[in-house]
């Protein structure tokens with residue numbers, strides 16, 4: 001069976017995700033689309049040059065970190081050291097940190113925007129509300145948040161046996177839960193939409209991912 005339920009709250013799926021991305025970093029990065037989607041304009045059109053932007057689960061840095069680093073002060077974090085090694089080569093002007101988004105610390109109010117593409121669904125969904133609390137803490141009031149989730153609706157976490165030859169783990173809620181989480185953590189949703197899979201090949205046509213664009217409410 002290529003898909004297996006993996007929804008044990010005691011299990012540490014982080015190691016599985018980290019190991020899989022360390023092993024497939026080159027293959028994954030080699031198949032990524034190299035130009036950013038239009039949704040990234042939601043960030044670039046609203047920020048002053050040199051604003052501080054955090055890319056969570058930045059992977060090899062292409063296309064998102066590279067595009068944002070052309071105008072902004074970009075920090076990328078990723079749990080995979082091999083992904084970060086590629087990102088450093090691809091985007092030499094940005095700062096990169098090997099870190100788990102659920103554990104790393106940034107000073108409060110230290111970013112003007114946070115983006116996260118195709119990454120949150122690799123973190124157990126039981127932790128997602130806490131992740132948005134972290135985002136809210138790191139962002140200034142009025143700060144921007146742009147992220148994708150999985151197309152699948154609510155359901156248990158699962159693994160797939162052949163993601164670029166590796167066993168990979170996914171976990172997500174449906175869009176309505178993320179709307180609740182955003183409201184609860186102090187964000188105002190400004191736009192929802194759909195992005196493709198992000199690959200250069202045929203997958204991009206088949207795979208769709210909802211995205212949310214939200215703003216941290218002033219006065220928080």
Ligand SMILES: C[S@@+](CC[C@H](N)C(=O)[O-])C[C@H]1O[C@@H](n2cnc3c(N)ncnc32)[C@H](O)[C@@H]1O
Pocket residue numbers: 017018021032056057058059060061062063064077078079080083099100101102116117118119122123198
């Ligand atoms: C599908 S890739 C997306 C990479 C990049 N954002 C892109 O659009 O190509 C998911 C990335 O999230 C990273 N990741 C997964 N779990 C993470 C966590 N808990 N903290 C930080 N990064 C994580 C993975 O190592 C991987 O590089």
